[in-house]
Amino acid sequence: MSISREEVEKVSLLGRLLLGPGELEKMTSQMGQILDYMHLLSEVDTENVEPMAHALDLTNVLRDDTPGVSLPRDEALAAAPHRDDECFLVPAVLGDP
Amino acid sequence: MSTPHKVVIGLEVHVQLDTRTKLFCSCSTQFGAPPNTQTCPLCIGMPGTLPVMNRRALELGMKAALALNCEIPRFTKWDRKNYYYPDLPKGYQISQFDLPMSCDGYLPISDAKGRFEPKRVGIIRAHLEEDAGKSMHAEAAGKADSRIDLNRCGTPLLEIVSEPDMRSAEEAKAFLTELKLLLVYLGVSDCNMQEGSLRVDANINLHVDTSEGTKATPIVEVKNMNSFRAVERALAYEIVRQTEAWEETHTELGGPGGFKTTRGWDESAQVTRPQRTKEESSDYRYFPEPDLVPVTVTEDQIEQSRQSLGELPAALRTRLEATYEITPYDSDVLVNQGRALVDYYIELAEACGDGKQAANWVQQDVLRTLNERQIPVEQFPVSAAALAPLLEKVRCGKLDANRGREVLAGMVELGRGLEDVMREMGIAEVDDSALETLCRELLEANPKIVADLKAGKQKAVGGLIGQAKKQNPNVNPGKVRQLCLELVEKM
Numbered sequence A: 001m002s003i004s005r006e007e008v009e010k011v012s013l014l015g016r017l018l019l020g021p022g023e024l025e026k027m028t029s030q031m032g033q034i035l036d037y038m039h040l041l042s043e044v045d046t047e048n049v050e051p052m053a054h055a056l057d058l059t060n061v062l063r064d065d066t067p068g069v070s071l072p073r074d075e076a077l078a079a080a081p082h083r084d085d086e087c088f089l090v091p092a093v094l095g096d097p
Numbered sequence B: 001m002s003t004p005h006k007v008v009i010g011l012e013v014h015v016q017l018d019t020r021t022k023l024f025c026s027c028s029t030q031f032g033a034p035p036n037t038q039t040c041p042l043c044i045g046m047p048g049t050l051p052v053m054n055r056r057a058l059e060l061g062m063k064a065a066l067a068l069n070c071e072i073p074r075f076t077k078w079d080r081k082n083y084y085y086p087d088l089p090k091g092y093q094i095s096q097f098d099l100p101m102s103c104d105g106y107l108p109i110s111d112a113k114g115r116f117e118p119k120r121v122g123i124i125r126a127h128l129e130e131d132a133g134k135s136m137h138a139e140a141a142g143k144a145d146s147r148i149d150l151n152r153c154g155t156p157l158l159e160i161v162s163e164p165d166m167r168s169a170e171e172a173k174a175f176l177t178e179l180k181l182l183l184v185y186l187g188v189s190d191c192n193m194q195e196g197s198l199r200v201d202a203n204i205n206l207h208v209d210t211s212e213g214t215k216a217t218p219i220v221e222v223k224n225m226n227s228f229r230a231v232e233r234a235l236a237y238e239i240v241r242q243t244e245a246w247e248e249t250h251t252e253l254g255g256p257g258g259f260k261t262t263r264g265w266d267e268s269a270q271v272t273r274p275q276r277t278k279e280e281s282s283d284y285r286y287f288p289e290p291d292l293v294p295v296t297v298t299e300d301q302i303e304q305s306r307q308s309l310g311e312l313p314a315a316l317r318t319r320l321e322a323t324y325e326i327t328p329y330d331s332d333v334l335v336n337q338g339r340a341l342v343d344y345y346i347e348l349a350e351a352c353g354d355g356k357q358a359a360n361w362v363q364q365d366v367l368r369t370l371n372e373r374q375i376p377v378e379q380f381p382v383s384a385a386a387l388a389p390l391l392e393k394v395r396c397g398k399l400d401a402n403r404g405r406e407v408l409a410g411m412v413e414l415g416r417g418l419e420d421v422m423r424e425m426g427i428a429e430v431d432d433s434a435l436e437t438l439c440r441e442l443l444e445a446n447p448k449i450v451a452d453l454k455a456g457k458q459k460a461v462g463g464l465i466g467q468a469k470k471q472n473p474n475v476n477p478g479k480v481r482q483l484c485l486e487l488v489e490k491m
């Protein structure tokens, strides 16, 4: 198995995913299978292959620095679970000033 | 703030690039707009949106990197830095990880007062990334929610990371001052700290010589410093704190309890305090950004950018010192005030023909007025061409310096030319024959003073100067003094 239960626990914490005990087992096993499968790639000889930075063979897609139209505030806030007239509201952020 | 140990300081500076729009969408970056009025589906992280890179941000980043003597790799790409925070709606920041747009540069620093030796501070890298939004915390009791404004989300930043090359708080401040000046000269950023256009984090520790070799104290990352002065003070505080901590515990970096920590500067208490540390850097799980294609840069583009840099502060100081024979201190003061003031100075120095005198007047009278009125030099009511003849009159003694200052004040006040103002203020140049007549009369009327002067009591001439000024306020005291002494000599 290429991923440990502890690693899955840590990744779920970083991803803010709360996994129950059963789910943790299941994820460890499924993620392990996925990683094992991806491991097939290591059998390919990549000695003389340049690392790929992007799947598309495109570079330099740039735009001009010209302002466009932003959303009306009410629309920007429309999907927020909690909001006031101006802002998104979130539970108080701990620890930081 | 002294320590017997070697101080090691590295800085991480984020500057906001002076673009009109955000890094990956066309929302405005204008400061001060009402909360959440400069957002779009992309910068608030809606699914299905795709970022498109701002060309101008790339150009500004390259200018800054070249001015910092950095290498510009021909290929650069984007990466996702993953972390959860309410002001980062996507759950990741688009940044650059393993292939930044520039690296391996340096910035020379020196101190006009000679408090440290001139040196080069290495630049590890300068890369582009997007800013997060802003969290505001309601202080009122019972209001537990934080308010989030996403206007700033996606604003282009250049993160500049220095080598740990600074050895004192003064050097760190000098680096920041020079960096800011450079970026402002380049037009890359306004570097306004109040508006968040320039932010600094510092890493600091000590290298201690012991009988068992050199030991490093745990590295502290210092945050929340809202001015260069705060940076200087926070670092000075850390130097003392870490010196004491070493004496007490001998905790080493990498040893038991010797991990890197984060501390925040408390401006009101003038101390640093421990902060909760975010995930370790490996936990950001960087991976290549699939939504943005890489950027390639050609020799031609780099050369074009290099040509567009213009005259930078260090070169400008050297030129002023060489051309106008002013001191490094003077050139430093002038150049630090910005290009517009330097241009004013150059025009004045050229027109009046005395670089040193022009430097004095600009630093004292012009700068004082600008500060008092809180105006830029472009709005100074007296042009360099109008000020030059006044300086010439003072230099050749037709006006004494104090009288000259009054005339300048009058020109500023009335917004009129030199001759006009002198007439208005009743100031007339005193020609040499009138001055001689006046001095002769005074000597005749004051035999006691003449006797004292003959007896070698040079101080007595003060009485004559006083009387001369009463009779004609326009006389130059220095000239009266010189002429009276000459006349007495001949008597």
Ligand SMILES: [Zn+2]
Binding pocket: B022, B025, B026, B027, B038, B039, B040, B041, B042, B043, B044, B154
């Ligand atoms: Zn936007």
